[in-house]
Amino acid sequence: MIGRRLNLWTTLRILALAALVLVWCYPFAWLISASLKGQQEIFSKGLNLIPEELLIENYMRAWGAAGFDNYMLNTALVTIGTVVLVVFHSALSGYVLGRFQFIGRNLVVGVLAATLVVPVGLTIIPIVDFASALGLTSSRLGIILALSGSGQAAAILLYAGYFRGLPNELAESAQLDGAGFFRTFFSVMLPLAGPVTATVSVLTFLTAWNSFLIPLVFTFGSPELRTLPVGMLAFVGSNETDWSGMAAAATISLLPVVVFFFFMQRYFVEGIAGAVKQ
Numbered sequence: 001m002i003g004r005r006l007n008l009w010t011t012l013r014i015l016a017l018a019a020l021v022l023v024w025c026y027p028f029a030w031l032i033s034a035s036l037k038g039q040q041e042i043f044s045k046g047l048n049l050i051p052e053e054l055l056i057e058n059y060m061r062a063w064g065a066a067g068f069d070n071y072m073l074n075t076a077l078v079t080i081g082t083v084v085l086v087v088f089h090s091a092l093s094g095y096v097l098g099r100f101q102f103i104g105r106n107l108v109v110g111v112l113a114a115t116l117v118v119p120v121g122l123t124i125i126p127i128v129d130f131a132s133a134l135g136l137t138s139s140r141l142g143i144i145l146a147l148s149g150s151g152q153a154a155a156i157l158l159y160a161g162y163f164r165g166l167p168n169e170l171a172e173s174a175q176l177d178g179a180g181f182f183r184t185f186f187s188v189m190l191p192l193a194g195p196v197t198a199t200v201s202v203l204t205f206l207t208a209w210n211s212f213l214i215p216l217v218f219t220f221g222s223p224e225l226r227t228l229p230v231g232m233l234a235f236v237g238s239n240e241t242d243w244s245g246m247a248a249a250a251t252i253s254l255l256p257v258v259v260f261f262f263f264m265q266r267y268f269v270e271g272i273a274g275a276v277k278q
Helices: 002-034 039-044 057-065 068-099 105-117 124-133 140-148 153-164 168-176 181-192 194-210 213-218 228-235 243-277
Strands: none
Touching: 002 243, 039 243, 057 068, 057 243, 068 105, 068 140, 068 153, 068 181, 068 194, 068 228, 068 243, 105 153, 124 140, 124 213, 140 194, 140 213, 153 194, 168 181, 181 194, 194 243, 213 228, 228 243
8 A cells, every 4th residue: 555655656747757757848849949940930830849840941041141150159169268258267266266265255255255246337447447457348348358357256166165175185196296375276186177167158148158258348349259149139129029039049059058067967976066165
């Protein structure tokens, strides 16, 4: 009797989880379906996922006519540059906060934690003013610096928590061998923080790839520097919107993110678990 109840409970849980998976995945399936439909069919068929005719030209129009080949290159360059800079400066900051005691350390940690609740929209004006003073607006470098220089408190705190849990003997042994601050960090500490680096890389990649506000503001005068999210505006006209082309463009934008996260998900989970455990 108990065994039957357990089997029934297990079956109910499986069905409930399957229903949640379907609800979660349906918008993505609908997006792919809409990218293969005509403009009228998207609205006439409602929630139907099976197109009457597969219109591959939607992808050709999004990739070529709308300039998404150039937007993809811009997004890749901006994302890679942002990931490299964020990992570099957040790892160094986290190393100092996690391994060294100094006056004001707790205040710095508190301020970093407080910035987690500050919306990006509130900081966009000083960021743009500062970039304009340096002559970095309308440039990929300006976008990279703007994305990598703000909103990285979570990455710094992840590194700080991980480095705090590493044995002191590691740094002491390196110092006995004559290693200085930077050599100890790059040769000993940073390689040990591989799981956290993977986690920060994934989070930064997703944020930079999908960022809209900062690239939009920085490319007002330079449409050729637009990234994929900003490039979606090309399908919005004054009189109508190309929904099928926009769906195809959104699918193109999501594909690299899905592939990247698929290969990095194991390291992402390990990094989060390792940082929390430390």
